Amino acid sequence: xxxxxxxxxxxxxxxxxxxxxxxxxxxxxxxxxxxxxxxxxxxxxxxxxxxxxxxxxxxxxxxxxxxxxxxxxxxxxxxxxxxxxxxxxxxxxxxxxxxxxxxxxxxxxxxxxxxxxxxxxxxxxxxxxxxxxxxxxxxxxxxxxxxxxxxxxxxxxxxxxxxxxxxxxxxxxxxxxxxxxxxxxxxxxxxxxxxxxxxxxxxxxxxxxxxxxxxxxxxxxxxxxxxxxxxxxxxxxxxxxxxxxxxxxxxx
Amino acid sequence: xxxxxxxxxxxxxxxxxxxxxxxxxxxxxxxxxxxxxxxxxxxxxxxxxxxxxxxxxxxxxxxxxxxxxxxxxxxxxxxxxxxxxxxxxxxxxxxxxxxxxxxxxxxxxxxxxxxxxxxxxxxxxxxxxxxxxxxxxxxxxxxxxxxxxxxxxxxxxxxxxxxxxxxxxxxxxxxxxxxxxxxxxxxxxxxxxxxxxxxxxxxxxxxxxxxxxxxxxxxxxxxxxxxxxxxxxxxxxxxxxxxxxxxxxxxxxxxxxxxxxxxxxxxxxxxxxxxxxxxxxxxxxxxxxxxxxxxxxxxxxxxxxxxxxxxxxxxxxxxxxxxxxxxxxxxxxxxxxxxxxxxxxxxxxxxxxxxxxxxxxxxxxxxxxxxxxxxxxxxxxxxxxxxxxxxxxxxxxxxxxxxxxxxxxxxxxxxxxxxxxxxxxxxxxxxxxxxxxxxxxxxxxxxxxxxxxxxxxxxxxxxxxxxxxxxxxxxxxxxxxxxxxxxxxxxxxxxxxxxxxxxxxxxxxxxxxxxxxxxxxxxxxxxxxxxxxxxxxxxxxxxxxxxxxxxxxxxxxxxxxxxxxxxxxxxxxxxxxxxxxxxxxxxxxxxxxxxxxxxxxxxxxxxxxxxxxxxxxxxxxxxxxxxxxxxxxxxxxxxxxxxxxxxxxxxxxxxxxxxxxxxxxxxxxxxxxxxxxxxxxxxxxx
Numbered sequence: 002x003x004x005x006x007x008x009x010x011x012x013x014x015x016x017x018x019x020x021x022x023x024x025x026x027x028x029x030x031x032x033x034x035x036x037x038x039x040x041x042x043x044x045x046x047x048x049x050x051x052x053x054x055x056x057x058x059x060x061x062x063x064x065x066x067x068x069x070x071x072x073x074x075x076x077x078x079x080x081x082x083x084x085x086x087x088x089x090x091x092x093x094x095x096x097x098x099x100x101x102x103x104x105x106x107x108x109x110x111x112x113x114x115x116x117x118x119x120x121x122x123x124x125x126x127x128x129x130x131x132x133x134x135x136x137x138x139x140x141x142x143x144x145x146x147x148x149x150x151x152x153x154x155x156x157x158x159x160x161x162x163x164x165x166x167x168x169x170x171x172x173x174x175x176x177x178x179x180x181x182x183x184x185x186x187x188x189x190x191x192x193x194x195x196x197x198x199x200x201x202x203x204x205x206x207x208x209x210x211x212x213x214x215x216x217x218x219x220x221x222x223x224x225x226x227x228x229x230x231x232x233x234x235x236x237x238x239x240x241x242x243x244x245x246x247x248x249x250x251x252x253x
Numbered sequence: 254x255x256x257x258x259x260x261x262x263x264x265x266x267x268x269x270x271x272x273x274x275x276x277x278x279x280x281x282x283x284x285x286x287x288x289x290x291x292x293x294x295x296x297x298x299x300x301x302x303x304x305x306x307x308x309x310x311x312x313x314x315x316x317x318x319x320x321x322x323x324x325x326x327x328x329x330x331x332x333x334x335x336x337x338x339x340x341x342x343x344x345x346x347x348x349x350x351x352x353x354x355x356x357x358x359x360x361x362x363x364x365x366x367x368x369x370x371x372x373x374x375x376x377x378x379x380x381x382x383x384x385x386x387x388x389x390x391x392x393x394x395x396x397x398x399x400x401x402x403x404x405x406x407x408x409x410x411x412x413x414x415x416x417x418x419x420x421x422x423x424x425x426x427x428x429x430x431x432x433x434x435x436x437x438x439x440x441x442x443x444x445x446x447x448x449x450x451x452x453x454x455x456x457x458x459x460x461x462x463x464x465x466x467x468x469x470x471x472x473x474x475x476x477x478x479x480x481x482x483x484x485x486x487x488x489x490x491x492x493x494x495x496x497x498x499x500x501x502x503x504x505x506x507x508x509x510x511x512x513x514x515x516x517x518x519x520x521x522x523x524x525x526x527x528x529x530x531x532x533x534x535x536x537x538x539x540x541x542x543x544x545x546x547x548x549x550x551x552x553x554x555x556x557x558x559x560x561x562x563x564x565x566x567x568x569x570x571x572x573x574x575x576x577x578x579x580x581x582x583x584x585x586x587x588x589x590x591x592x593x594x595x596x597x598x599x600x601x602x603x604x605x606x607x608x609x610x611x612x613x614x615x616x617x618x619x620x621x622x623x624x625x626x627x628x629x630x631x632x633x634x635x636x637x638x639x640x641x642x643x644x645x646x647x648x649x650x651x652x653x654x655x656x657x658x659x660x661x662x663x664x665x666x667x668x669x670x671x672x673x674x675x676x677x678x679x680x681x682x683x684x685x686x687x688x689x690x691x692x693x694x695x696x697x698x699x700x701x702x703x704x705x706x707x708x709x710x711x712x713x714x715x716x717x718x719x720x721x722x723x724x725x726x727x728x729x730x731x732x733x734x735x736x737x738x739x740x741x742x743x744x745x746x747x748x749x750x751x752x753x754x755x756x757x758x759x760x761x762x763x764x765x766x767x768x769x770x771x772x773x774x775x776x777x778x779x780x781x782x783x784x785x786x787x788x789x790x791x792x793x794x795x796x797x798x799x800x801x802x803x804x805x806x807x808x809x810x811x812x813x814x815x816x817x818x819x820x821x822x823x824x825x826x827x828x829x830x831x832x833x834x835x836x837x838x839x840x841x842x843x844x845x846x847x848x849x850x851x852x853x854x855x856x857x858x859x860x861x862x863x864x865x866x867x868x869x870x871x872x873x874x875x876x877x878x879x880x881x882x883x884x885x886x887x888x889x890x891x892x893x894x895x896x897x898x899x900x901x902x903x904x905x906x907x908x909x910x911x912x913x914x915x916x917x918x919x920x921x922x923x924x925x926x927x928x929x930x931x932x933x934x935x936x937x938x939x
Binding site: 114 | 841843844846847848849850851852853854856857858860861862865866868869
């Protein structure tokens with residue numbers, strides 16, 4: 002169980018990105034995080050694996066205090082949490098193989114990894130995960146020669162290499178066409194349903210939330226303004242989250 | 254029978270036999286299995302390395318080891334065999350459709366090249382230490398330039414920083430101090446009162462007769478340099494525009510017979526560009542004699558070629574849409590150019606002109622080494638007299654001017670290319686007046702520059718006495734064995750100088766470039782200072798041409814290729830440091846975040862997220878620098894830096910134009926070959 006208590010984050014330029022946010026996520030949930038751009042979704046997800054240091058508050062995961070972990074411990078925690086990014090964050094000039102293999106970096110000894118030496122199991126794992134995301138034939142091509150949807154699947158494969166118990170997805174489909182959005186989210190759904198991984202996914206479109214999430218939270222200006230089932234987001238809630246000028250739009 | 258199938262059958266049989274071909278002719282089987290470039294480069298590299306090992310052993314006994322019965326061989330044949338063996342292995346692996354690791358080949362080739370390079374450029378690392386005292390002397394003088402003179406009674410002395418400091422202190426405290434004035438040297442650099450040859454304007458106004466010496470303000474050598482750079486830029490831009498249309502394929506295609514003109518002009522431009530400005534200077538002084546005018550012409554010629562190439566590429570890349578639209582309205586060839594082409598190319602032309610102005614200013618500082626005008630001439634003179642403090646003053650003055658020029662040029666270029674749509678409102682009156690003022694000032698500056706660079710178009714029609722012979726001898730060049738052998742030797746030295754300098758300067762630049770990257774230095778005060786200092790050092794070192802540095806190293810490690818190599822390394826270090834640090838600043842932080850999120854540690858994140866992002870730009874910049882260094886190495890000899898330049902100036906000095914022509918041809922060939930190679934490498938790896 003992931004437990005977030007009174008989490009706040011204020012950046013050095015004074016922006017308060019998160020304000021006293023508390024919620025819980027049960028094992029095996031697909032939690033959607035919604036809210037406008039700049040509402041603190043990215044900051045929240047990044048605080049969970051401490052890519053961003055929270056200013057105050059406490060995050061515990063299965064009894065381990067993430068906020069208190071330091072150095073080596075935080076890396077041990079990170080390797081159990083896969084992360085998927087809006088801009089995919091692949092090393093563009095490296096091959097798909099290298100990009101996917103880099104998901105193992107938290108597990109392998111440092112010295113061999115500096116010379117791209119990985120075990121046989123790791124290489125087999127690459128083949129397996131690439132098969133899963135349907136990119137087995139692209140293993141040797143450069144990451145930047147792939148389309149956006151393919152790049153995001155490589156991003157998912159990289160996260161899967163970590164053998165994660167939880168996936169943090171920061172707007173994984175915001176840079177993709179609506180059709181591709183479904184294909185990516187279906188992978189996340191599969192991981193959630195078949196492998197029981199907890200998924201925290203920030204999303205823009207409400208109908209994607211209805212379709213995939215088991216539960217949702219909403220942020221507005223760094224405050225938690227909603228938590229509950231996706232279907233509970235009615236028009237009143239919607240206006241509260243997105244402002245009174247917002248209109249619902251449908252994607253395919 | 255299906256031709257596809259039969260082809261496949263024969264190729265299957267061939268596949269087994271093919272790799273054996275590479276045992277006899279390296280690269281041959283690679284060429285046949287459609288890896289043409291790989292095969293050709295293996296063939297060329299194998300022959301080149303073999304030639305170099307043999308040549309260096311015959312001429313310099315490089316790598317000599319004595320085996321049984323006194324027979325001696327070069328141990329460099331071992332890496333050569335390794336390279337050869339790799340070629341065979343590569344052929345066999347290729348036949349099985351496998352990739353072979355090129356690392357062994359690269360290491361073997363690099364070993365051969367660097368061992369030979371180290372020897373022929375006369376690298377003596379210990380000299381940097383054993384001659385440290387000389388270095389200290391020269392450094393002390395460099396940091397105490399001769400700008401001020403102190404008058405202590407009848408004694409006149411150079412007033413360096415400590416003297417100046419004492420003087421300032423005395424002035425502030427109001428105590429008695431010896432008089433300090435600008436020195437004679439400063440006057441020569443920036444200008445001073447003296448006697449001058451009457452200008453044309455004085456003659457026109459009836460104040461003086463032609464060539465009369467009258468009292469006036471002597472132009473400083475630095476001012477003369479600025480004028481040379483300005484005039485050359487102006488002339489070359491005006492002349493390059495029409496030439497560039499002749500060298501633009503999309504324009505010439507529309508003219509009958511234009512394709513032929515296109516190929517001829519492109520070839521000519523490439524040849525002219527391959528010969529450095531300073532070498533052009535040597536030719537031009539035979540034509541119009543020593544002086545600033547020769548410098549202006551030399552710069553202009555080289556600059557026309559460089560600009561016309563850039564301009565024509567710009568013309569080739571314009572949007573064909575507007576051209577099509579003007580044609581559709583029934584416009585003729587000239588109308589299409591005027592309304593479809595010119596509006597599209599003006600911003601980039603301006604920006605290239607500004608870039609060229611920067612380059613021309615730098616060239617103007619060294620053109621005096623041969624053409625006898627500007628600060629370069631002054632530097633030659635002061636070094637000849639051992640006036641290192643006077644030389645230092647010139648260097649610092651050049652650095653300041655070039656840094657300012659660099660700043661203005663890049664600032665203007667940035668503004669031009671920002672390409673903001675401007676409102677076409679009514680222009681306010683004060684802006685109109687300002688424009689008129691600028692035009693008047695521009696004309697005045699132009700006339701002043703015309704005067705001080707002593708431009709005399711009549712001289713162009715009245716070439717020097719040996720110019721005719723030069724032209725004749727350049728056509729019938731000397732290709733006797735002895736000359737060719739000497740040229741080959743000097744060419745190898747020159748190329749090796751460029752190789753060693755690019756490596757040394759590039760490797761040194763890497764650690765420093767991290768200190769000069771804003772995104773890495775962090776926010777603390779201390780690291781902010783490190784950033785400012787490193788960038789500052791890069792900028793100051795970069796502002797001075799390699800040719801001007803040679804004198805320092807000649808003093809330090811002695812005359813010869815080693816000194817030239819070190820001078821080239823300094824400019825390489827400075828430019829690469831700047832470009833590397835900018836490349837580091839431009840890396841994408843996303844992948845770093847992603848790698849960190851996998852639980853990787855700092856080292857792993859550097860190797861997996863940062864290194865892959867900076868290696869390609871670093872390589873690309875090194876190749877770019879390599880092109881520059883090859884050109885620079887051909888002239889570094891003029892200042893005592895060894896290589897082919899010394900040979901060239903000797904041949905010119907002794908009027909052996911037959912041989913000089915051969916050297917220039919050799920330079921053109923080597924520069925063209927290296928340009929081609931580096932372009933290919935860049936295509937392949939970057």
